[in-house]
Amino acid sequence: MSWDEAFGSRYEEWSAHMTADVAFYVDLAQRADGPLVELAIGNGRVAIPVAQPTGRRVAGIDSSPAMLEQARVRAAEAGVELDLRQSDMRALALDEPAALIYCPFRALLRLPTWSDRRRTFERVAASIRPDGCFVWNAFAFDHRIAARLDGEHQEELVPHTVRYSVGANRIDISLDDGAQSSLWWATKNEWLGLLDVAGLELQALYSGFSGAVCR
């Protein structure tokens, strides 16, 4: 279980600092000619600003009823229609192949094992147009950051503590109120291997949201 429903009630505050990715995904959506799908849509933080300028209904998959309810309410407040589907991204199935499938805010790291990710990548490959794009963002593990943060109580955003389990490539986030969530990081080669087994081709690899190419 990577996502405690109680974490969802603090998600708006938790994600408040994450704004840099929105223009990146909006730009991709504006260039995509066809259906748009967000995996792990959460509260619609990215899908709503994607739907606004494109005028298109974004399909959003999420396994959490509480997050989907937040997305429904926020979309209604923004006057935007989202096609929200409670489902697991490992079992992605679309009626129509997508032009763009995207997964912001390292949500693929919510999948614990390589095989969970392989299933997701294979479902993406089966659900995307031949000229379509699958885009996600993740972080690279940095031992210096891990050493600094491990076990340290942090007040920012929502008071919390993170613990690193390096042998399991897992980060456990515990909010002071008891809510939990976990992330399983992956290396660049693992991501490239996932593209390979799913029959997808790497088009670009960026080191951030400004378009700088990753070396």
Ligand SMILES: C[S@@+](CC[C@H](N)C(=O)[O-])C[C@H]1O[C@@H](n2cnc3c(N)ncnc32)[C@H](O)[C@@H]1O
């Ligand atoms: C960090 S939030 C990301 C939300 C949103 N994409 C954003 O950028 O703000 C992670 C989301 O992943 C969802 N999630 C976790 N595991 C999932 C799975 N196997 N299938 C679908 N959604 C999942 C959680 O319910 C949660 O809403």
